[in-house]
Amino acid sequence: MKIESIEVRKSQKEALKYILGKIPLMSKVSQFNTVVTDVHLEYIEIKVLNYEIISKEKTNKMFRHEMKTNYITMLVNTYNGYSESVDSLPNTTRRYVTKSYIKKSKLGEDDIIEGVKNEILNFLDQKNNSLDKITLQNINIKEIKSIYKPYWVASFRGRSILLEA
Template sequence: MLVDSIKINIKKKDAAKIIFAKTPLISKIVQFNNKAEDIHLEYIEFKILKYEVVSKKGSVSFFRNNSKKFNITMIVNTYSGYSESVDKMPMTVKRYVPKSCVKKSKVNDYEIIEEVKKQIIKYIEKKYKSDLLDNMNIQNIKLVENKSIYKPYWVANYNGKNIFLDA
């Protein structure tokens, strides 16, 4: 399938060296210098969610419009569920990736979107509670864009355990 993917910066040979260097010395000695086996690429889907937030400061006034609109971009790892707010989008390239190399998402799209909305509300309430005397009332949070990108990882098997390395 054709996907937007983050560029691969580490070659397979270099990944094998890095993985072997990260293996603790005691493990190398006790386990008779076993090397990581089956080094291959896997891709994890990240959701790029752009939200438009409409909020009002203080009490509602009929004579003046005191609403404020701003955008928040969130990146969510669909495998682990970790999310963070970003200012700049990661650079991607178009790439053909076999479906067998894509890690299956543990969370469905609806749950991701709703959980991120809750995080945005908590973040805004926390930020503006200390900054302003008046409360910031959130009127609407609207999902503007939902896009997927894929991040490559080198995965190696070392004595039955998977070791992940950013590609």
């Protein structure tokens, strides 16, 4: 499957060293040198959502209203639901990845779109309560795109450990 993914910044060796450094010493001793096994790359889908926010703003000139259009770009991790607003998209490259190395999304696309829209509305309502000059008219989704973020996955005592690549 050809995907657009964020560049891998950590090598497998660096990831393994980091994971081993995070395991407590007593755990290593009491587990009789249990080792980290099966270190491999997996990709998690990140939805890029571009929203258009249309608002009406009061101006001081004779109480006229002026229509304003703003755009906001949100990144949403489809595996855990974490979302963030960004000014620019991360650098991506196109590559071929086997479907088995792509983590299945736990959230539906419609749920993601509505959830992020509600987050934006709540944020704007909190911000607007202090201003009372802006009236929100509409929020429209303009573009939906998928990019993939690489993670190193390691198995330690039957549990999966995820680490950003």
